[in-house]
Amino acid sequence: MIKHYGYPNNILTIDKLVIESKSEDLEESGFMQNLAKKIYSMKEVSFHNNPQTVVWNKGVYHIHMNFFYDEKGTQLVFNKIKN
Numbered sequence: 001m002i003k004h005y006g007y008p009n010n011i012l013t014i015d016k017l018v019i020e021s022k023s024e025d026l027e028e029s030g031f032m033q034n035l036a037k038k039i040y041s042m043k044e045v046s047f048h049n050n051p052q053t054v055v056w057n058k059g060v061y062h063i064h065m066n067f068f069y070d071e072k073g074t075q076l077v078f079n080k081i082k083n
Contacts, residue, residue, distance in 0.1 A: 001054075001056075001063075001065070005056050005058065005063060006056070006058070008054045008055055008056045009055050009056055009057045010044065010053070010054070010055040011044060011045055011046060011047060011051045011053075011054050011055075012042040012043065012044060012045065012051055012052060012053045012054075012055070013042065013043060013045045013049060013050065013051050013052045013053075014040045014041075014042060014043075014052055015040065015041045015042055015043040016040065016041055017038060017039075017040055018039045018040060018041050019037070019038070019039040020036070020037070020038050020039075021036070021037045022034070022035065022036045022037075023035045050067070050069060051067065052066065052067060053065065053066050053067070054067075059081070060080065060081055061078060061079065061080050061081060062078075062079040062081055063076070063077070063078055063079075064076070064077040064079075065077075
């Protein structure tokens with residue numbers, strides 16, 4: 001990626017939990033729904049610190065690479081920025 005797109009603008013990992021909210025909803029049909037929302041602050045790290053997200057902002061496009069270490073997965077998102 002670096003060879004093709006250059007160095008990323010941000011290399012980030014989770015710093016701390018900022019907000020956590022939970023809600024439960026029981027519908028008339030008997031269906032129970034539990035929702036949880038967590039918002040974390042992020043901090044800059046190096047590649048050696050197992051980042052959660054690597055971001056490239058290169059003018060006409062935006063690239064997000066997300067790492068899921070527990071699941072051994074990676075998500076890569078390319079977005080073209082509209083003028």
